[in-house]
Amino acid sequence: MADLEIRDLHVRTEDREILRGVDLEINRGEIHALMGPNGSGKSTLANTLLGHPSYEITEGSISFKGEDITGAEPHERAKAGLFLAFQYPVSIPGVSVANFLRMAINAKREEPIQVKEFRTQLQHAVELLDVDRSFTSRHLNDGFSGGEKKRAEILQMAMLAPDVAILDETDSGLDIDALRTVAEGVQRLHDEQGLGALIITHYQRILHYVEPEFVHILMDGRIVLEGGVELVERLEREGYDQIRQEVGAAHAGAQSPHVGAQAGAAGASAAGDGSV
């Protein structure tokens, strides 16, 4: 049983079905990339995993560590060990990064964390992620650069030590500094804490800094292709359009996206299997 199990997920928003049967399994310690063209439903999946009320699950389920969280509140998901990075972090004037981190930790606990324990954990996270200690006394997101916002987010991730993190990178606008902060942070937390992650992105850029073991390609609300890091290179060479054409051709009439995922020879091998 996988830590995060998404089964046949159908999601609609504003009367339109956006996700049309997504299956995905992510374990602690695994780095996955979910890629896809604009409008394919990537952020819809991220928002649904977060428990965003605008997204209605009409079919399928999400379970985390064996518990059904399909209808769970966002804070219950966080408490269970799922972390969702904010795509557009808010600024909270007057709250320092350190205080924000303390609030985030306390939200997950029965008893507030002891000052000393908090300091030790913060020190560890700051060293692990190579963040300047003075950064933690600055006010959260107040005048932060894109990279600094991401640094605060990754620090939060280090402190909360989730089992699985979902990171939806905006298609438009992370600068290279922000991108590296996220990618290197995820890689370090993966190496040191066994973090599992789903990195959601349109572009290959971030995957130059963190290497996913598993790559899934989402098109029109379905995962149409799955593989290893070689898929990222293929995408770089061929682009989404060519992949869409191949998958579309191999697919015509096929029920399972995994049949289509066997690429060009799918039709032939399916016929072969049929004769057994």
Ligand code: ADP
């Ligand atoms: P991606 O992140 O892959 O670019 P999205 O999940 O943002 O794709 O969007 C997929 C489709 O769902 C788009 O057609 C988008 O317009 C629609 N959509 C997403 N969120 C909403 C929403 N809250 N209200 C209405 N339509 C939405």
Ligand code: MG
């Ligand atoms: Mg998106």
